[in-house]
Amino acid sequence: MYCGDDVSSVVVDIGSYHTRAGYSGEDCPRSVIPSYVGLYDSQGEDVEMIDAGAVSQSRRRLITGSAELAFKRDAMEIQPLLQGDGIPNFDYLEDILRKSLIDGLMINPKETPMLFTEPPIHNKEARLRLTEFMFEKFQAPAIFIGKAPVYAAFSCGRSTAIVIDSGHRSTTATPVHEGFALQKCIIKHDIGGQYLTQQLQQVLEKERKIEIAPRYSFKKKLYNNNGTEGFDIMRLDTAGVHPSYANWCKEELVRDVKEEVLYVNEDPIDERSMETIRSTQYELPDGTQVTLQSERVALTEKLFLPNDKLASGGFTGIHHMVVESIGRADIDIRRDLFQNIVLAGGNTLFKGYLERLQRQVPEISPQNVKVKVVSGGGGGSGSTSGSERRFSSWVGGSILSSLGSFQQMWMSRQEFEEHGAIMIERKCP
Numbered sequence: 001m002y003c004g005d006d007v008s009s010v011v012v013d014i015g016s017y018h019t020r021a022g023y024s025g026e027d028c029p030r031s032v033i034p035s036y037v038g039l040y041d042s043q044g045e046d047v048e049m050i051d052a053g054a055v056s057q058s059r060r061r062l063i064t065g066s067a068e069l070a071f072k073r074d075a076m077e078i079q080p081l082l083q084g085d086g087i088p089n090f091d092y093l094e095d096i097l098r099k100s101l102i103d104g105l106m107i108n109p110k111e112t113p114m115l116f117t118e119p120p121i122h123n124k125e126a127r128l129r130l131t132e133f134m135f136e137k138f139q140a141p142a143i144f145i146g147k148a149p150v151y152a153a154f155s156c157g158r159s160t161a162i163v164i165d166s167g168h169r170s171t172t173a174t175p176v177h178e179g180f181a182l183q184k185c186i187i188k189h190d191i192g193g194q195y196l197t198q199q200l201q202q203v204l205e206k207e208r209k210i211e212i213a214p215r216y217s218f219k220k221k222l223y224n225n226n227g228t229e230g231f232d233i234m235r236l237d238t239a240g241v242h243p244s245y246a247n248w249c250k251e252e253l254v255r256d257v258k259e260e261v262l263y264v265n266e267d268p269i270d271e272r273s274m275e276t277i278r279s280t281q282y283e284l285p286d287g288t289q290v291t292l293q294s295e296r297v298a299l300t301e302k303l304f305l306p307n308d309k310l311a312s313g314g315f316t317g318i319h320h321m322v323v324e325s326i327g328r329a330d331i332d333i334r335r336d337l338f339q340n341i342v343l344a345g346g347n348t349l350f351k352g353y354l355e356r357l358q359r360q361v362p363e364i365s366p367q368n369v370k371v372k373v374v375s376g377g378g379g380g381s382g383s384t385s386g387s388e389r390r391f392s393s394w395v396g397g398s399i400l401s402s403l404g405s406f407q408q409m410w411m412s413r414q415e416f417e418e419h420g421a422i423m424i425e426r427k428c429p
């Protein structure tokens with residue numbers, strides 16, 4: 001059992017888009033940084049930094065953090081922290097955690113218990129690797145690992161719910177019963193915010209032939225012609241930019257367009273009705289105007305339509321994921337699950353998303369069953385706004401780890417060193 005003097009702890013939620021970290025008991029994470037690293041050849045920098053006479057080093061330097069990644073460096077490559085189902089390179093995680101915990105939260109990891117979220121599908125190997133890494137590399141005094149959807153349910157005061165967590169790369173439906181994620185009922189599909197961003201990017205670049213110019217690729221110069229002000233755009237040489245960095249920057253611009261302009265129509269909508277959608281304009285950083293009309297709903301409509309092109313196969317729409325997942329649960333708890341559909345993750349933040357599920361789930365649910373969709377993240381029962389939703393797993397972890405009764409749940413480094421991997425499953429069921 002962990003018996004440290006200081007029970008202040010931190011919560012870390014590692015997502016495929018962002019890594020969120022903050023103090024237990026607080027309402028939202030204080031550090032939210034991209035789950036990406038930049039890699040570049042640091043030879044020139046090292047020569048400047050080290051004493052004259054020291055051997056010049058040629059090695060790949062790793063950087064993390066929004067501001068650092070926004071600064072273009074020649075041939076800097078961008079790599080995601082999460083690939084496939086795991087973390088292929090723990091050096092990336094080390095850098096991201098140092099940035100979050102030491103620079104962001106200013107804590108000493110050797111003295112601070114840390115609660116981690118993990119994806120709902122149980123992965124013993126991934127938990128073991130994370131545990132070993134945190135105890136060996138960071139010398140953490142104690143950690144705890146728990147399922148993200150369980151925390152998302154806690155974040156809105158529920159221990160039984162079905163959590164629809166739609167983030168950057170995927171969407172999962174996870175029934176949670178009395179604080180446990182029901183493994184056999186989980187449904188996961190490779191559709192999330194990144195899919196919609198990429199679809200929108202295709203529309204803009206391939207269909208509309210719009211050039212998406214990242215901020216590093218031009219300079220704006222203010223002119224004043226007899227009182228008329230405007231900007232001249234000067235294109236810059238981008239020959240040294242690594243393709244992965246160029247793509248990442250473009251995707252970031254399109255992501256912003258997507259978040260600002262797209263929404264979910266409250267009812268299913270056909271192509272003809274889409275013609276009546278009000279058009280809206282968005283100005284890209286170089287001044288290019290983008291006008292979107294039917295695409296504003298056509299792209300998000302894909303979340304509710306069958307799609308057999310996804311790698312996960314057999315996607316029939318988010319509402320079907322809800323009903324199918326509940327259908328796999330014990331019959332005694334299905335009614336409870338239908339009444340507690342909790343939304344979590346950034347990709348559920350589109351205007352109209354909650355209302356659309358609230359409308360479509362009952363259409364395919366058993367008769368006489370009451371359906372209620374709520375927002376995770378402490379937005380309160382029935383909250384329909386709740387940008388807290390994108391932090392809901394973090395918020396649930398924050399609530400749990402600040403409870404007095406939780407303090408005996410931590411898995412200490414000593415316990416792990418004495419008993420090994422078996423301790424993880426015992427302490428973090």
Ligand SMILES: Nc1ncnc2c1ncn2[C@@H]1O[C@H](COP(=O)(O)OP(=O)(O)OP(=O)(O)O)[C@@H](O)[C@H]1O
Binds near residue numbers: 348350
């Ligand atoms: N207001 C918004 N409207 C629409 N989409 C949004 C909004 N805010 C964030 N998103 C999208 O949500 C996604 C990120 O969600 P989230 O932060 O939950 O992901 P993550 O937890 O890092 O990823 P994952 O769950 O795949 O591990 C991005 O694709 C982003 O564009």
